[in-house]
Amino acid sequence: MADETRETGRAGEGPPSKQAVYGAAIRLFARNGFAATGMRELAREAGVNLAMVNYFFGSKKGLLKAILEDYFSGVTKVLEANLSGPDPLEDRLHRTVVAVARYVQANSDKMLIGLTELPHDDPDITEFKAQWFGRLHAMFQDGFRAAAPHIPVGVIGPALVGLVASRHLMRPVVERVIDPDMQETADAAYPELIADLFVYGVSGLTGNLGNRHA
Amino acid sequence: MADETRETGRAGEGPPSKQAVYGAAIRLFARNGFAATGMRELAREAGVNLAMVNYFFGSKKGLLKAILEDYFSGVTKVLEANLSGPDPLEDRLHRTVVAVARYVQANSDKMLIGLTELPHDDPDITEFKAQWFGRLHAMFQDGFRAAAPHIPVGVIGPALVGLVASRHLMRPVVERVIDPDMQETADAAYPELIADLFVYGVSGLTGNLGNRHA
Numbered sequence: 001m002a003d004e005t006r007e008t009g010r011a012g013e014g015p016p017s018k019q020a021v022y023g024a025a026i027r028l029f030a031r032n033g034f035a036a037t038g039m040r041e042l043a044r045e046a047g048v049n050l051a052m053v054n055y056f057f058g059s060k061k062g063l064l065k066a067i068l069e070d071y072f073s074g075v076t077k078v079l080e081a082n083l084s085g086p087d088p089l090e091d092r093l094h095r096t097v098v099a100v101a102r103y104v105q106a107n108s109d110k111m112l113i114g115l116t117e118l119p120h121d122d123p124d125i126t127e128f129k130a131q132w133f134g135r136l137h138a139m140f141q142d143g144f145r146a147a148a149p150h151i152p153v154g155v156i157g158p159a160l161v162g163l164v165a166s167r168h169l170m171r172p173v174v175e176r177v178i179d180p181d182m183q184e185t186a187d188a189a190y191p192e193l194i195a196d197l198f199v200y201g202v203s204g205l206t207g208n209l210g211n212r213h214a
Numbered sequence: 215m216a217d218e219t220r221e222t223g224r225a226g227e228g229p230p231s232k233q234a235v236y237g238a239a240i241r242l243f244a245r246n247g248f249a250a251t252g253m254r255e256l257a258r259e260a261g262v263n264l265a266m267v268n269y270f271f272g273s274k275k276g277l278l279k280a281i282l283e284d285y286f287s288g289v290t291k292v293l294e295a296n297l298s299g300p301d302p303l304e305d306r307l308h309r310t311v312v313a314v315a316r317y318v319q320a321n322s323d324k325m326l327i328g329l330t331e332l333p334h335d336d337p338d339i340t341e342f343k344a345q346w347f348g349r350l351h352a353m354f355q356d357g358f359r360a361a362a363p364h365i366p367v368g369v370i371g372p373a374l375v376g377l378v379a380s381r382h383l384m385r386p387v388v389e390r391v392i393d394p395d396m397q398e399t400a401d402a403a404y405p406e407l408i409a410d411l412f413v414y415g416v417s418g419l420t421g422n423l424g425n426r427h428a
Contacts, residue, residue, distance in 0.1 A: 033334040036249040130390035154392040166376025176344035178368040197415035204414025
């Protein structure tokens with residue numbers, strides 16, 4: 001995993017023209033979708049010629065994998081830094097959710113690429129994402145096992161992804177309805193708010209599963 | 215709104231060939247994405263000729279709008295039936311989340327079309343979704359105003375969408391990692407589980423906002 005993380009770190013580095021291609025791909029895949037983005041359009045947006053795109057990343061799919069690798073290895077680092085420790089599950093979980101939400105906020109285009117294409121991915125990309133999901137899932141399993149063994153992490157994990165991601169996913173419609181000032185305040189408060197909501201929720205499930213009205 | 219709801223109900227009705235086009239569009243838009251689905255492919259999948267697709271729905275965008283109208287008017291009905299009432303906010307919210315989660319489970323392809331295309335939509339479709347979001351948001355505002363006026367519904371609403379939707383969105387990768395038996399159990403338990411998580415979370419925020427460690 002260390003090797004992949006290092007490899008990933010390089011995807012957005014290297015010569016300026018490589019960085020330009022990488023940045024253009026993130027913007028276009030996130031705005032227009034992977035399928036709707038053409039290699040020629042990508043080269044134009046990056047201000048390089050088509051051969052350059054192929055030289056740096058092999059193919060459009062190679063570019064997509066570099067972006068996903070980058071994104072998921074970032075999430076992995078956030079979990080590694082926050083999820084384990086000697087303190088209670090609630091505290092570890094709270095700081096993990098805050099950190100993940102901030103990471104997603106800072107990498108929202110990469111997150112959108114990873115999430116919105118999911119039902120449309122080809123099998124190779126689905127498998128690639130599933131391998132990352134498997135690793136992240138295992139980390140959460142380890143975090144929960146001792147403190148809350150009856151919590152179904154395979155259900156709670158995707159729920160958390162949705163909680164953290166949906167604000168960014170829904171932004172185009174939300175910003176037409178909600179006051180922009182309130183939006184800005186909400187952006188700043190979101191990581192803490194969503195961590196509170198999630199940790200209260202999980203604590204409730206842990207203590208009272210199936211016993212809501214008690 | 216009543217008229218639109220009625221119109222919507224008809225999108226999937228009418229002559230068998232119209233139903234076939236409507237069903238094919240839901241399947242293809244959800245699997246391959248709106249941009250990647252061609253009108254010819256759609257006609258082939260529906261087993262009708264191309265002129266028929268145009269005759270029934272005008273255009274690919276017309277089809278998309280019919281699907282979205284159908285989906286959002288269904289959500290509206292679920293909220294209307296569950297969100298208001300004389301009982302405590304927690305109970306109204308719990309049964310609303312359960313009902314929405316079941317509705318989404320039964321209409322997951324339509325939901326995926328509405329959600330995954332969001333960052334890629336053209337302005338006309340974004341505006342169309344924003345109008346629906348505005349209505350649903352207002353219904354939640356009304357539900358919360360008296361019982362929990364300080365809860366930021368514009369933040370909590372999208373969070374709930376993410377909670378309910380992400381299980382379906384992430385299914386292609388989750389089902390490669392999680393045991394299928396457990397998946398089936400989780401599908402059955404999901405609406406209640408997610409409602410518990412959300413209502414515990416909101417109750418925590420309501421009683422202790424900014425005071426988590428007290």
